[in-house]
Amino acid sequence: DQQVKQNSPSLSVQEGRISILNCDYTNSMFDYFLWYKKYPAEGPTFLISISSIKDKNEDGRFTVFLNKSAKHLSLHIVPSQPGDSAVYFCAARDVYGGATNKLIFGTGTLLAVQP
Amino acid sequence: DVKVTQSSRYLVKRTGEKVFLECVQDMDHENMFWYRQDPGLGLRLIYFSYDVKMKEKGDIPEGYSVSREKKERFSLILESASTNQTSMYLCASRMLRGSQPQHFGDGTRLSIL
Numbered sequence: 001d002q003q004v005k006q007n008s009p010s011l012s013v014q015e016g017r018i019s020i021l022n023c024d025y026t027n028s029m030f031d032y033f034l035w036y037k038k039y040p041a042e043g044p045t046f047l048i049s050i051s052s053i054k055d056k057n058e059d060g061r062f063t064v065f066l067n068k069s070a071k072h073l074s075l076h077i078v079p080s081q082p083g084d085s086a087v088y089f090c091a092a093r094d095v096y097g098g099a100t101n102k103l104i105f106g107t108g109t110l111l112a113v114q115p
Numbered sequence: 116d117v118k119v120t121q122s123s124r125y126l127v128k129r130t131g132e133k134v135f136l137e138c139v140q141d142m143d144h145e146n147m148f149w150y151r152q153d154p155g156l157g158l159r160l161i162y163f164s165y166d167v168k169m170k171e172k173g174d175i176p177e178g179y180s181v182s183r184e185k186k187e188r189f190s191l192i193l194e195s196a197s198t199n200q201t202s203m204y205l206c207a208s209r210m211l212r213g214s215q216p217q218h219f220g221d222g223t224r225l226s227i228l
Contacts, residue, residue, distance in 0.1 A: 006157075009155070032214045034216055041124075041222070041224070042222065043119070044205070045219070049216060051214060091158075101165070101211070102148075103160075103217060105150075107156060
């Protein structure tokens with residue numbers, strides 16, 4: 001059963017516009033959420049995170065929103081740039097995971113930013 | 116900056132071979148993880164470790180084992196490689212405490228023929 005879902009396998013956006021990537025989760029015990037960016041033939045790179053006690057976190061062009069009642073997470077990229085073209089994974093950590101610090105990953109969304 | 120180094124970027128092996136994938140991190144992290152990434156399936160956890168000689172199964176451990184003899188090194192072993200183990204393998208590490216991200220290596224693209 002997929003606890004973290006990214007229902008859009010791909011997204012295409014024009015350069016300069018906003019990119020919105022979405023993520024849904026089912027486990028209300030998740031306490032920490034992250035977004036990673038992955039280029040082909042490279043490992044995922046950490047982008048931004050948010051704790052479950054917050055509803056928004058911003059870092060430059062990247063903002064993550066958390067709606068706990070809807071169990072929904074979104075990443076906004078404004079303005080989008082061609083270099084943002086990559087696969088984006090959302091991930092979540094279970095508060096009861098303890099020392100394991102396991103993350104549950106979504107299946108990823110391929111973002112293509114058109115010049 | 117955290118550095119997670121995987122020994123090979125590309126590897127080609129034959130069915131039935133024993134395969135070793137090595138991962139080293141330089142930040143004294145307690146937690147280390149092995150994932151595989153397949154199209155449409157995201158990252159799936161194979162094994163993880165939170166201390167030297169400690170290991171726990173992830174979501175898809177069948178056909179794999181791991182070794183953590185030193186804190187900085189976490190090895191993934193394919194006991195008898197099969198074609199369905201062709202995949203991108205990713206190693207990650209992080210500190211034990213606090214809300215910190217996992218840091219990933221660049222991955223090993225493994226092909227089993």
